[in-house]
Amino acid sequence: xxxxxxxxxxxxxxxxxxxxxxxxxxxxxxxxxxxxxxxxxxxxxxxxxxxxxxxxxxxxxxxxxxxxxxxxxxxxxxxxxxxxxxxxxxxxxxxxxxxxxxxxxxxxxxxxxxxxxxxxxxxxxxxxxxxxxxxxxxxxxxxxxxxxxxxxxxxxxxxxxxxxxxxxxxxxxxxxxxxxxxxxxxxxxxxxxxxxxxxxxxxxxxxxxxxxxxxxxxxxxxxxxxxxxxxxxxxxxxxxxxxxxxxxxxxxxxxxxxxxxxxxxxxxxxxxxxxxxxxxxxxxxxxxxxxxxxxxxxxxxxxxxxxxxxxxxxxxxxxxxxxxxxxxxxxxxxxxxxxxxxxxxxxxxxxxxxxxxxxxxxxxxxxx
Amino acid sequence: xxxxxxxxxxxxxxxxxxxxxxxxxxxxxxxxxxxxxxxxxxxxxxxxxxxxxxxxxxxxxxxxxxxxxxxxxxxxxxxxxxxxxxxxxxxxxxxxxxxxxxxxxxxxxxxxxxxxxxxxxxxxxxxxxxxxxxxxxxxxxxxxxxxxxxxxxxxxxxxxxxxxxxxxxxxxxxxxxxxxxxxxxxxxxxxxxxxxxxxxxxxxxxxxxxxxxxxxxxxxxxxxxxxxxxxxxxxxxxxxxxxxxxxxxxxxxxxxxxxxxxxxxxxxxxxxxxxxxxxxxxxxxxxxxxxxxxxxxxxxxxxxxxxxxxxxxxxxxxxxxxxxxxxxxxxxxxxxxxxxxxxxxxxxxxxxxxxxxxxxxxxxxxxxxxxxxxxxxxxxxxxxxxxxxxxxxxxxxxxxxxxxxxxxxxxxxxxxxxxxxxxxxxxxxxxxxxxxxxxxxxxxxxxxxxxxxxxxxxxxxxxx
Numbered sequence: 018x019x020x021x022x023x024x025x026x027x028x029x030x031x032x033x034x035x036x037x038x039x040x041x042x043x044x045x046x047x048x049x050x051x052x053x054x055x056x057x058x059x060x061x062x063x064x065x066x067x068x069x070x071x072x073x074x075x076x077x078x079x080x081x082x083x084x085x086x087x088x089x090x091x092x093x094x095x096x097x098x099x100x101x102x103x104x105x106x107x108x109x110x111x112x113x114x115x116x117x118x119x120x121x122x123x124x125x126x127x128x129x130x131x132x133x134x135x136x137x138x139x140x141x142x143x144x145x146x147x148x149x150x151x152x153x154x155x156x157x158x159x160x161x162x163x164x165x166x167x168x169x170x171x172x173x174x175x176x177x178x179x180x181x182x183x184x185x186x187x188x189x190x191x192x193x194x195x196x197x198x199x200x201x202x203x204x205x206x207x208x209x210x211x212x213x214x215x216x217x218x219x220x221x222x223x224x225x226x227x228x229x230x231x232x233x234x235x236x237x238x239x240x241x242x243x244x245x246x247x248x249x250x251x252x253x254x255x256x257x258x259x260x261x262x263x264x265x266x267x268x269x270x271x272x273x274x275x276x277x278x279x280x281x282x283x284x285x286x287x288x289x290x291x292x293x294x295x296x297x298x299x300x301x302x303x304x305x306x307x308x309x310x311x312x313x314x315x316x317x318x319x320x321x322x323x324x325x326x327x328x329x330x331x332x333x334x335x336x337x338x339x340x341x342x343x344x345x346x347x348x349x350x351x352x353x354x355x356x357x358x359x360x361x362x363x364x365x366x367x368x369x370x371x372x373x374x375x376x377x378x379x380x381x382x383x384x385x
Numbered sequence: 386x387x388x389x390x391x392x393x394x395x396x397x398x399x400x401x402x403x404x405x406x407x408x409x410x411x412x413x414x415x416x417x418x419x420x421x422x423x424x425x426x427x428x429x430x431x432x433x434x435x436x437x438x439x440x441x442x443x444x445x446x447x448x449x450x451x452x453x454x455x456x457x458x459x460x461x462x463x464x465x466x467x468x469x470x471x472x473x474x475x476x477x478x479x480x481x482x483x484x485x486x487x488x489x490x491x492x493x494x495x496x497x498x499x500x501x502x503x504x505x506x507x508x509x510x511x512x513x514x515x516x517x518x519x520x521x522x523x524x525x526x527x528x529x530x531x532x533x534x535x536x537x538x539x540x541x542x543x544x545x546x547x548x549x550x551x552x553x554x555x556x557x558x559x560x561x562x563x564x565x566x567x568x569x570x571x572x573x574x575x576x577x578x579x580x581x582x583x584x585x586x587x588x589x590x591x592x593x594x595x596x597x598x599x600x601x602x603x604x605x606x607x608x609x610x611x612x613x614x615x616x617x618x619x620x621x622x623x624x625x626x627x628x629x630x631x632x633x634x635x636x637x638x639x640x641x642x643x644x645x646x647x648x649x650x651x652x653x654x655x656x657x658x659x660x661x662x663x664x665x666x667x668x669x670x671x672x673x674x675x676x677x678x679x680x681x682x683x684x685x686x687x688x689x690x691x692x693x694x695x696x697x698x699x700x701x702x703x704x705x706x707x708x709x710x711x712x713x714x715x716x717x718x719x720x721x722x723x724x725x726x727x728x729x730x731x732x733x734x735x736x737x738x739x740x741x742x743x744x745x746x747x748x749x750x751x752x753x754x755x756x757x758x759x760x761x762x763x764x765x766x767x768x769x770x771x772x773x774x775x776x777x778x779x780x781x782x783x784x785x786x787x788x789x790x791x792x793x794x795x796x797x798x799x800x801x802x803x804x805x806x807x808x809x810x811x812x813x814x815x816x817x818x819x820x821x822x823x824x825x826x827x828x829x830x831x832x833x834x835x836x837x838x839x840x841x842x843x844x845x846x847x848x849x
Binding site: 314316 | 472474475657780782793797798800830834841842
């Protein structure tokens with residue numbers, strides 16, 4: 018059985034790419050060493066955030082934002098997406114200056130989605146916020162979705178177009194025979210014209226096999242979730258100078274994150290929560306919303322994700338083989354980009370270039 | 386409370402108390418943490434303060450706890466009452482909440498003596514007010530002398546049901562019926578295990594004695610009951626079931642059910658200990674050797690939390706774990722450990738005699754473990770029905786954790802305690818796979834919820 022494209026990694030990125038390739042008539046196979054969405058795609062906080070993106074990512078993120086608005090037309094499900102906006106709160110004058118600078122930068126790049134709001138509007142939007150804040154930066158079109166539902170929708174749609182998923186199938190190695198890749202896995206050998214590396218925290222293993230190792234670090238980030246509460250806040254909340262990511266989901270639970278590191282034993286794929294990190298986060302939340310002090314945290318978890326030194330992903334063709342491609346290293350903010358990654362990668366693979374420039378994400382930036 | 390102990394024992398039931406008593410005799414620093422106000426655990430709840438009359442009604446096995454508790458009180462071990470443990474990790478750091486404040490303490494050796502919990506079995510109507518687990522009935526009786534005043538139907542399987550019926554009889558409660566849901570075929574499949582059980586005839590005699598007394602008192606005891614349902618508008622009004630091929634109904638506003646007990650594994654799971662499916666006991670339990678060592682260094686298990694063997698066995702296993710912890714700490718030699726352990730090792734083996742028979746005799750039928758009624762709620766917190774779980778499996782979410790991701794079952798405040806097993810059984814049943822392949826929910830600490838303020842309080846020291 019020969020595929021047009023073999024995608025390594027059954028998370029959101031792999032599924033999105035498989036879907037877009039299948040929509041253009043390619044026969045795709047996805048191999049996943051655990052179960053689809055086992056790591057970052059399944060344990061993500063589900064933020065749809067264009068706000069405060071790295072300038073290099075803005076064009077992709079703007080397009081992704083449009084795609085999320087109409088995600089049902091792509092995957093037949095709204096993925097439980099909501100768009101109440103995301104804000105970064107300023108607690109003092111210095112914070113406000115920082116946010117104003119940022120807004121000016123985004124404007125200078127020709128985008129208008131990041132706006133400064135004053136104190137009055139901030140408290141109209143978030144009346145429950147502690148009274149000391151002075152203003153905020155907002156993107157009104159941002160929001161969140163439910164990660165595992167999104168993953169399932171992308172996967173189902175891909176499968177309906179003929180994409181084959183193989184779970185518990187770990188790639189050992191691969192080699193070229195004629196024009197095709199022979200990919201040896203824990204299950205069997207697959208044959209494919211194109212190889213796509215979406216292996217997340219495990220992506221460096223594949224890029225090393227392609228003789229282009231990258232300085233990828235696997236880290237575990239923690240999130241915690243509270244019991245259900247009556248609805249009290251709409252936008253997703255962040256802060257200008259403190260680690261905070263905070264949202265109230267459709268069901269009333271609060272998801273609290275903000276780059277909280279957990280301990281990671283990468284070889285054993287085991288994460289262990291660092292409660293002092295979570296404690297800091299709890300402290301931050303209570304200082305912004307003192308009325309939440311008696312709310313109970315019911316679950317915390319950490320997921321394994323890939324980080325690049327410059328915190329932007331690798332989205333590129335391989336330098337060593339024109340039939341190998343990479344999309345990994347999303348550094349804990351890939352969820353929002355997932356639909357557009359499928360689109361630009363399918364263009365890169367089938368047309369040789371994408372409608373949105375990807376130069377900043379080339380793997381060659383890590384060449385010595 | 387210090388922030389480090391040589392030995393921390395989690396749980397103040399027979400296993401934990403015995404472990405701490407034996408270990409603290411060698412001069413190590415040792416503390417027992419327990420949620421209750423006094424030592425005793427679930428089995429000997431309120432044992433130190435029980436009024437004489439109520440103690441008699443609860444029976445001689447219960448009163449044994451007095452000795453265990455007083456020996457523990459006489460030891461040098463510290464006891465931290467009303468202390469909740471909310472996390473345990475592989476580095477032996479223990480998250481505790483005491484007097485509304487959270488803290489993290491550590492130990493060189495940890496004995497998890499977390500005991501058992503009743504096996505939750507979802508059946509039609511089990512979420513109606515007026516349907517409770519028998520253990521809840523026992524807690525109210527032991528701790529406050531509260532008994533049903535308007536009659537009760539008892540249903541399910543296992544020795545505790547019989548014991549509670551006997552205790553209620555002596556407390557003057559009207560037991561309208563005792564409905565045993567174990568299939569009559571169990572009586573035959575359990576027969577090969579009967580000869581060994583005779584070695585523990587004292588338990589058999591006790592059990593038969595209860596039955597005879599209940600029969601004499603005219604309490605209807607129906608065996609081979611199936612299709613158990615609680616029905617009513619807003620609350621339980623009647624208990625319906627099938628018996629001898631006929632549909633029957635008993636009017637009752639209270640139904641207490643019991644389907645055996647399973648180990649309380651949430652702490653060992655949170656620590657990352659290896660667990661295995663125990664087919665005979667129909668539950669997951671931590672893997673351990675005869676001393677209670679898990680696969681994680683310095684973390685031991687003892688008592689029903691390690692696998693269901695009853696209160697007396699827990700006491701012996703607790704002492705063995707206590708001795709092993711002393712040996713690991715270098716407080717006693719291997720020879721000393723072995724010498725002091727001789728009797729308890731024998732008694733632990735003796736206490737096993739009755740178990741294979743009981744496990745077969747009271748084995749819960751498949752159709753109760755995995756209800757076929759699609760409308761029955763399995764996850765009470767998130768209100769997810771058996772039908773939704775089955776639908777998720779049909780859509781390709783083929784293990785317990787994927788079904789959890791997709792449906793949110795097990796994501797509520799009880800952290801999956803109530804539905805974990807049922808969901809695994811339903812997923813296995815729908816997917817045509819053995820339940821051990823379906824896996825258990827991955828542990829997501831905190832093991833018991835703590836508030837944002839309590840969590841934030843962990844950083845206090847840094848501020849000062």
